[in-house]
Amino acid sequence: AIQMTQSPSSLSASVGDRVTITCRASQGIRSDLGWYQQKPGKAPKLLIYAASNLQSGVPSRFSGSGSGTDFTLTISSLQPEDIATYYCLQDYSYPRTFGQGTKVEIK
Amino acid sequence: EVEVVESGGGLVQPGGSLTLSCAASGFIFRSYWMTWVRQAPGKGLEWVANIKVDGSEANYVDSVKGRFTIFRDNAKNSLYLQMNSLRAEDTAVYYCARDSTVFESFAYYDVLDIWGQGTMVTVSS
Numbered sequence A: 001a002i003q004m005t006q007s008p009s010s011l012s013a014s015v016g017d018r019v020t021i022t023c024r025a026s027q028g029i030r031s032d033l034g035w036y037q038q039k040p041g042k043a044p045k046l047l048i049y050a051a052s053n054l055q056s057g058v059p060s061r062f063s064g065s066g067s068g069t070d071f072t073l074t075i076s077s078l079q080p081e082d083i084a085t086y087y088c089l090q091d092y093s094y095p096r097t098f099g100q101g102t103k104v105e106i107k
Numbered sequence B: 001e002v003e004v005v006e007s008g009g010g011l012v013q014p015g016g017s018l019t020l021s022c023a024a025s026g027f028i029f030r031s032y033w034m035t036w037v038r039q040a041p042g043k044g045l046e047w048v049a050n051i052k053v054d055g056s057e058a059n060y061v062d063s064v065k066g067r068f069t070i071f072r073d074n075a076k077n078s079l080y081l082q083m084n085s086l087r088a089e090d091t092a093v094y095y096c097a098r099d100s101t102v103f104e105s106f107a108y109y110d111v112l113d114i115w116g117q118g119t120m121v122t123v124s125s
Helices: none
Strands: A004-007 A010-013 A021-025 A035-036 A047-049 A062-067 A068-076 A083-092 A102-106 B003-007 B009-012 B018-025 B033-037 B045-051 B059-062 B068-073 B079-082 B091-106 B109-113 B118-121
Touching: A004 A047, A004 A083, A004 B079, A021 A035, A021 A062, A021 A083, A021 A102, A035 A062, A035 B068, A047 A062, A047 B109, A068 B018, B003 B091, B003 B109, B009 B091, B018 B033, B018 B091, B018 B118, B033 B079, B033 B109, B045 B079, B045 B091, B059 B068
Parallel strands: A010 A102, B009 B118
Antiparallel strands: A004 A021, A021 A068, A035 A047, A035 A083, A062 A068, A083 A102, B003 B018, B018 B079, B033 B045, B033 B091, B045 B059, B068 B079, B091 B109, B091 B118
16 A cells, blocks of 8 residues: 655644645655645545645645655645644555644644 | 435444445435545544445455445435444544546546545444
8 A cells, every 4th residue: 555654743833824744655646646634523625636736615825736756735824724634645546545644733 | 515424323342343324415426436534533534445436346445355345325325334343443433425536637536525524433342
């Protein structure tokens, strides 16, 4: 199975800060990667698909980049409602695999 | 409204069985792959299984192969997860998700775009 390694596992930033989360695949996965946001006690929500495409309705402060093995999720200006855990998910091969998650908190 | 709603969770003893259900509405269920994802208490997300539109193909994570079976009833707009030989490590919230295929930049991508609220399964004596 492809291993997805996210970093950092948690971060604390101020409102308005630029936040970057990375995800590394154990082998090349082209652009077959999505990013999901999970708020406490809630179901996950799709943010980004195909590594860099914003899902409909998602604020434009979220963006994704990368291909092959290295991927990035960026929040250009952190807002209080962005407090959540973020996960990457590869859809290149089975079994699908998630990263271990990055918990984002407000400083 | 497009939604999926899980049910069937509960407390079960180790070695026991349980079947989860997921009722879909607001979209053409028979046109979509469907997926189960689970989350152990305080832990991250784990992809469990998915199933093709007509039920003819299914994929599983290694840890549940031979114990769990995903199946669907398109006439009832419902997805199921039959879980046998349950272990303590199967304790988790189980989410049902719609598995959509998106065409972008000359390639197809799978996305989990609709999620249910989850149903809790506790395996304990």
